[in-house]
Amino acid sequence: MRLEFEDVSYSYEGGEAKKKKRSGAKKAQWGNAPDAPWALRHVSFTVEPGEFLGIAGHTGSGKSTLIQHMNGLIHPTEGRVLADGESLASKEVARRVRGRVGLVFQYPETQLFAATVFDDVAFGPRNMGVPEAQIEQRVREALERVGLCFEQLKGRSPFSLSGGQQRRVAFAGVLAMNPEMLVLDEPAAGLDPKAREDFLNMISGFHAQGTTVVMVSHSMDDLAARCSRVLVLSEGEVFALGTPAEVFADGERLRSVGLGLPAPVAFAGQLRQAGFPLEAGFFTEEQLADAIARALGRAVAAREGADRR
Ligand SMILES: Nc1ncnc2c1ncn2[C@@H]1O[C@H](COP(=O)(O)OP(=O)(O)OP(=O)(O)O)[C@@H](O)[C@H]1O
Ligand SMILES: [Mg+2]
CATH class of the missing domain: 3.40.50.300 (P-loop containing nucleotide triphosphate hydrolases)
Structure with a gap:
């Protein structure tokens, strides 16, 4: 219906x-x-x-x-x-x-x-x-x-x-x-x-x-x-x-009407602010953990590439 x-x-x-x-x-x-x-x-x-x-x-x-x-x-x-x-x-x-x-x-x-x-x-x-x-x-x-x-x-x-x-x-x-x-x-x-x-x-x-x-x-x-x-x-x-x-893309806008962000989204925002290259578009703890693992994997690969050169 x-x-x-x-x-x-x-x-x-x-x-x-x-x-x-x-x-x-x-x-x-x-x-x-x-x-x-x-x-x-x-x-x-x-x-x-x-x-x-x-x-x-x-x-x-x-x-x-x-x-x-x-x-x-x-x-x-x-x-x-x-x-x-x-x-x-x-x-x-x-x-x-x-x-x-x-x-x-x-x-x-x-x-x-x-x-x-x-x-x-x-x-x-x-x-x-x-x-x-x-x-x-x-x-x-x-x-x-x-x-x-x-x-x-x-x-x-x-x-x-x-x-x-x-x-x-x-x-x-x-x-x-x-x-x-x-x-x-x-x-x-x-x-x-x-x-x-x-x-x-x-x-x-x-x-x-x-x-x-x-x-x-x-x-x-x-x-x-x-x-x-x-x-x-x-x-x-x-x-x-x-x-x-x-809906959760704009944390400031949500905060303006008294709402917070899902904890993983807020945490990811803080990591990005600290310079950690995290992709967007996820909402659960599992997805956050995966995104961190991928970002770390990319950083390690980049370091290894640089070392080889
Ligand atoms: N039975 C009622 N008689 C008069 N006003 C009411 C009544 N029930 C709710 N209201 C008013 O209607 C508005 C919306 O109330 P509602 O209960 O729908 O809010 P809500 O989003 O469910 O809030 P909460 O998160 O506290 O449950 C409020 O201003 C409230 O004071
Ligand atoms: Mg209610």
Whole structure:
């Protein structure tokens, strides 16, 4: 499914902000301004089928607001969101899209509610009208996809599980609806380093199997290493959109909106400043290590050539 944002603006104040804008009485104030009327302003971009789109931006830049438009949970104050060309403003379209786009909130474990893991994971598919005879299979598969054992956990209270397990159960509840697009708000926030890596690898695995993924993250390293494109929001507007190579090429520009660079990119910049001849265009630790090895190899070869002459 192709999800298209067409000049989307959103205000939590609804019509009030619209009025201000139309009358031109008050120019929008951004960021930390207490009366900032627009959480999103003139946002246009497309989520392409099969891509892994990262979303970055300072606190309050509009990331969570943006992704809640993706399954019609909230609707643009101005502009349109189109799923395969059909506007989500139509209730019928929004209802259909909601089953195809799985939205996982930040700290989704806080939304667990049922008495058993089974009933919690089953809630979504039951709500979608999946026949009861298929529910157990859905729940079993979803729990297995997040690396949990159906037999061990189905009868347990979700609240008796560890935080990391609770996050997986909450995630399974979304997967049980078989979404073709996953939209994740800071999916690894608050997990320890090992759980974090496992969780992100799991998400990359879903993407490799064909699921379209949209992931909000504060970690430039995670975005650089995993996403095919990155959208940067600043004060509700699209600040940058492109491949990691394009977006992370200009460190100063990113710093101007309160963002950093992926650690390997920042480190490479420092090496270059110190006169080390390092090529550009990489984002992960492995790629940095390879680039350093290649640069050293070139230096050694040049020295040997000079010695022979
Ligand atoms: N329920 C709400 N009611 C009113 N204003 C809101 C509401 N939720 C968010 N906002 C405002 O909308 C703007 C964008 O908020 P949003 O939560 O989308 O930012 P974010 O990029 O997700 O931030 P963070 O990184 O802190 O999660 C902020 O100015 C915020 O104060
Ligand atoms: Mg947020």
